[in-house]
Amino acid sequence: MHSEFDARGAAGTARAPQDGTPQDEPVAIVGIAALYPGIRGADGYWRALTEPPPAPGDGPAPSLAGIEVDVARFGIPPAQAGALTRMQLLMLEAARECLEDAKAADRMLQTERTDVVAGVCSGLDRQYANALRVEGSRYARELERAVSAPEFGGSARTAAQAADELRTALVRRLGASPHDRVGEMASTIPARIASAFKLRGRTLALESADATSFLAIAHALDSLRSGQSEAVLVVTGQREEGPYLRAALAAKGLVAQRTRPFAADGDGFALGEGVGALLLKRLSSAVRDGDRVYATVRGCAVRHQGRPGVFRYSTSVERRAETARAALRECGASPGTIGYVECGTSGVPRETAAELAALAAVFADAEPGSVVVGSVRDRLGHTFANAGLAGVTKAALALYHQRLPAQLPQEPGAAQDLAETPFRTLTEPQRWAPAPDGEPRRAAVGGASLTGTLCHLVLEEHETAAAVPAPARPRTARASVAPEPVAIVGFGGRFGNAPDADAFWAAMLAGQDRIGPLPQSLLDRELYHRPGKLSLTHSYTDLGSPVEVPSAPPEGLRIPPHRYAVMDAAQRVALCVADELLARGGRGVARPNGPGLVAMGTNLSLSRERRTAAGLALGEVEAAVGELAALGHLDATGVATLLDLVRERYAADPAPGGPEDLDGSLAGGVAAVIANEYGLDAVPLGVEAACASSLAALDVAVGRLRSGSVDYALAGGVELPCNARDMVLCSALGLLSRDRITPFDTAADGFTPGDGCALFLLKRYADARRDGDTVHGLLCGIGASNDAKSLIAPDVDGQVRAMRQAFGQAGFDPADVGYLEAHGTGTRVGDRVEIAAAARVYASPHRRRPLEIGSAKSFFGHTFAAAGGAGLLRALYALRTGVLPANAGLATVNPELDLDRIPARVSSGSAPWESAPGRPRRAAVSSFGTGGINYHVLIEEHLDGSR
Structure with a gap:
């Protein structure tokens, strides 16, 4: 072909x-x-x-x-x-x-x-307000400690009352809703x-x-x-x-x-x-x-x-x-x-x-x-x-x-x-x-x-x-001719307790998830953890899969310490993964030349920017303090003295003070720092499509490659949601599992957050062959759609449209796909809708063996903007190694999924991926995001002489 x-x-x-x-x-x-x-x-x-x-x-x-x-x-x-x-x-x-x-x-x-x-x-504005509200709990604790000091004449009871009043006041002044994380x-x-x-x-x-x-x-x-x-x-x-x-x-x-x-x-x-x-x-x-x-x-x-x-x-x-x-x-x-x-x-x-x-x-x-x-x-x-x-x-x-x-x-x-x-x-x-x-x-x-x-x-x-009216073309999204595939010629990744892509795959083969209690530095339990019912101010879980953020730039990059110190953690992690791909991957990847693109799926407002913005808005919090009934015993001078002490103890992030500060906060700067530090003539771009951001970035990259606008693209995603703000906002809507994420299991009750980054180097297939690149896999089709219905509830029809659009480009049929890397959020509704959509597309009497279904989230949690990248990385390793990966934490597959309709199975252990001689293995990757956003990618094993 x-x-x-x-x-x-x-x-x-x-x-x-x-x-x-x-x-x-x-x-x-x-x-x-x-x-x-x-x-x-x-x-x-x-x-x-x-x-x-x-x-x-x-x-x-x-x-x-x-x-x-x-x-x-x-x-x-x-x-x-x-x-x-x-x-x-x-x-x-x-x-x-x-x-x-x-x-x-x-x-x-x-x-x-x-x-x-x-x-x-x-x-x-709502991102800043939500960040300030969550940060306000930390300020309230410092206020409580200060008020209880003898010089402010407050008892422990008065101090606690002042802190509680402040938290309530901030909810009122800044607004709070269960829908904040989506809105x-x-x-x-x-x-x-x-x-x-x-x-x-x-x-x-x-x-x-x-x-x-x-x-x-x-x-x-x-x-x-x-x-x-x-x-x-x-x-x-x-x-x-x-x-x-x-x-x-x-x-x-x-x-x-x-x-x-x-x-x-x-x-x-x-x-x-x-x-x-x-x-x-x-x-x-x-x-x-x-x-x-x-x-x-x-x-x-x-x-x-x-x-x-x-x-x-x-x-x-x-x-x-x-x-x-x-x-x-x-x-x-x-x-x-x-x-x-x-x-x-x-x-x-x-x-x-x-x-x-x-x-x-x-x-x-x-x-x-x-x-x-x-x-x-x-x-x-x-x-x-x-x-x-x-x-x-x-x-x-x-x-x-x-x-x-x-x-x-x-x-x-x-x-x-x-x-x-x-x-x-x-x-x-x-x-x-x-x-x-x-x-x-x-x-x-x-x-x-x-x-x-x-x-x-x-x-x-x-x-x-x-102008002469053009003849009407058939109104169809299905391709009449499959476009040229895109070659994956390099890749890298970093996820919870897995510093590179090979360690990521090793975790899959080991069968043990990397989810556990978050360190105190990421989630202050005194302030933000309260097991039990839903809350606008606390998370009911303290589990996650955090990534280790590098403390120094990759070897060979001359980034001054003061500049590296103001980089957002997502930028540091992404730079590390780019270094794995471009400098130390050991996979024969040559530094790309010519016009290119770096498209990074990411939240378009990074944590460092929100923290700095919260520090700049501290006056809003202090204005609320001045109105607290619990501080009625203090005169204006006493309140001013108290505010000075609390501000000093609170230690807000400093205001921007140098030309590098903005760089460390731009979401598009995640891609820009990669392009610039490695001297690539590659346009940097941040892409957000909720939890489908990685595959949306991949879609943009494929479009640029197929149009001839660029000669290569680095595409993937990064997000670090293991933090108090995201935990609190996701808990408010009841999105998080009370234990841990278990996609497709009868115990599924939500997801567990995880940090991560995956990055892929892409070229047109002909160019990769011309350049002598190692082709790790072929990207054959990518489809996308929007449900145009609920922003929260998933929809079968929307997911089916994305899947069918991908097959319109691929040149092969759903029955030829042996493995589906599912989105797998671990919610009962989400899992059921996803399998129902898959059944509409993948069910076939011509299927030679059951479709294997799995999700990387069972190992590393839901990495949000990086989720599609994690899924693609796992599917790519499965193609390259001929191994169908396990699903962690799987006890009992939910019978409501009715996998026999496809037929399909979700396995708790790894197994060889059998294939006929000369016939490439083929896999699919799904990623769905809040807002009814659906993406579906089809990839194929590269066999010499197969194309």
Whole structure:
């Protein structure tokens, strides 16, 4: 099978998508939403960019606080409403306005093939509030100890009363709900949008610092052009959720009072707020459906300059110019056809000068002043995660209205000198004259990230009169031709008490789980453990499977101690696993070269950021202390003295104080630190799809590989949920087992948390063969869907759709799969639904032997964002070794599962995996996440000569 792929050796060669769609087909922007301070809708956005700004003091408030959202219209249960982030509400509203703008309900939007991609950066308000509430218990203990001291005149009873009052006050002030763990997650945003509008395609959240929206658009282009999706709703946003992000950016020296995009003496940018959305479809689909097309996206290039050290913007003129040229090459456009460039200038002089110098090199043959440049940041500031989408929206509207936008005037002499360059800025909007040679109007949009990523898009006007409706294609998600498989050429992992991937597999063969009481450093039992009924403040279990966090960077990496000290634990663990894969794996993995991707499934708000944010919000806790009835015997001076003492004893994490502090808190920084410290030209990306995050990251990586956008990808996931915050929040909803996780057993009553990280190096199969790589396994299909129903309860139909979509790419049948690595959360409902879905797909009278089913969670607990990575690692070892792994803790298989329908079995011991000579073993991996998110991956043993 697939022997034709062996001859395809050219790196970066674009592959034909599975439904015959041209890989470079234009993608149409058919819907726009814009929510910015004082701005609402596409028309309002365009007016704000083309009309004189309001007089100083008369303008809108510089925040999104004034935008009202009707929660009831989205069908959100009242019990869940209080747990929602403000960003979730704003993005729901942006999604509604975007779909309404596109008149999607009137255009037969294919809901089963419509994806939702959300982009955010830094923590959200409920994440900060929940972290502060949990941390508040530690503060309350220090308060109790201080009040009981003689100088504050409090008895032990008074001190205990003050502590209890404070805990109650924090619940009231900060809010608390059993649904907090679900409501706070970034991936709940696209999941909630999918549920509200019954969109059943892929749903995921992304983060790549201020390149976030560019990466979201790039992923949407891959999905559309590959035929995986019929439409993609991209929603990105940024708010000041608290003081943390501004403080961390200021510590990098990037924050200024206002943004002056082309200033020669700029001192940074003003952090802006905004939420925007685009509905994207292939142009042929948009024309067929009679959609209004604002503009089309023709070219997209995203590159990275991997440099060790503190994250910083690239000032490489050569790299920036090559990124722009790559976008132009993709659509076959010459620089001379670009009439407008929307710049991503940060307001930092060196970076702005590099961007303009790179553009000058690209437009070297253009006449002086022939290309208009601008930046929406003069009006909005830098909207960070939303910045690229804000710029794309501006360029698309300029093409649609055929008008060139103006820039706000700058002080005389302050602007970059554009004389003798191809560029000019406009002081007034003007008509965009058509090109004399009949070429369509085109615009470019550039951007950069402080992690070192560079981005460039080429947009083109849509000439309605020239459009010819395309013939309707069958509305099906099933592939007619199996795409090229993706080779797994390297892997690494670290899980509870297993420092590398081989130790992980050894634990499977030993048959003993790695679950036990958490150390006191991770779970302070006095504060957070209370066996018994559900609670908003305590965990009813103290079991988990923690990972050892490295105390020093991998040998050979020159990371200064002060910088390593502020790295989040997830970053340290992921760096260690990357080192296993790239430096000390012993598996013949060569350091990859060329354009790549590092996609890491992760919670998009890391623990270190939340702890630091809690320290910055300590004033909220102290305000509550000042109102406690138990302290009524103290005067104002006594309360102030008490607060000083408690603050000193509490020892909150310090505020950001250096340029490395933000780096250690960015979720996308988990991927960025790998790319940069190993000098990879690989775009870093954080991906969150709840417990399916690892497989979502894998999906993004496979899309980038199959589109030819990258030559390799590192993909996987990391999360460390063995901490007080996650234990308390998960306990509040009754998600945790009261003993330990036992998937598919009659005793199953929930999951046990576990820490972990798994990472895989991927290449196109032909490229791996050309490069002489050891191929450990072949990734043949990956399917994804959303239930668009409950955010908590699993759904058989949604899981079945993901499974069938994967088989649509694989080139083999379910009866050929011998092992299913199940999600296996260990809940009775979850296990039953998962097996029912598997029965719908895998049951076959042609099955030669029962389907073996297992779950890595029985050994290492539920590792959340790393769960799919753990499952893939276990299935990959099973293929490579020919051993079917055991399931730990299995006493009695739940008869309600009715495994005989498939037929299937869940085994308590390891066994040889028999296979016919010359016939590869095949396995499947499932991962399902909160929010109705479903992923299913199919892998195959690599046999020399089999492909």
